[in-house]
Amino acid sequence: MKNISVAIDGPAGAGKSTISKVVAKTLGLIYVDTGAMYRAVALYAIQNGMDTKNADGALEKSLDKISIDIAYQDGEQHIFLNGEDVSGIIRTPEVSMGASNVATLPCVRLKLVELQREIAKKQSVIMDGRDIGTYVLPSADIKIFLTASVEARAKRRHKELIEKGTSVSYEEVLLDMQKRDLNDSTRAFAPLKQADDAVLIDTTEYDFDASVDKILSHIKENMK
């Protein structure tokens, strides 16, 4: 039987990853978080004192030394950077901004997109990111563009960070998010953009369960 692919794109904090995890479990798909891959490359640059925008070319020169792997443990994606499980330490605001920077570099994107396509070839996936419907999997069976107002997204992300024990103000999170949205949607190569054939779902007024219901029913109606 043919593998199914669901592409979910949208800006930071729209709820892509939390919703995708539940949808994956309900429908028996593998959830692929592509943002984690950009975060792992950013972590490598930060840990090695490199500019995440590659101003001096150091990051590009080191790309061969960066090995990214993903594995699934109890249905959860774990990401490995040169053999080390970095799933927990890639969620800081510093790494978020770094990821948005490394994501502007075509050399980084080409390396990661190859890995993402390989994963989708082998199994049925729900893959989240910024360019899945437009660039990584242009023939995905279902394409969703998930968004919410920037204030709603910043509020959710702030709550998440505080729950994890990161001390950060709402204003800082909001500013970071606005910066990242701009960075992601204005970059030249594979920017954040709704695919022409993607359905737009705005979750500003929905709580988590309502968002999951909306997406599940859209997928079920369109997956034939």
Ligand code: CDP
């Ligand atoms: O979880 P959040 O939405 O905050 O971010 P993420 O999905 O982990 O992605 C982190 C950064 O990686 C984004 O700001 C994008 O710049 C970049 N990214 C990308 O360019 N393309 C993807 N397919 C996924 C992430």
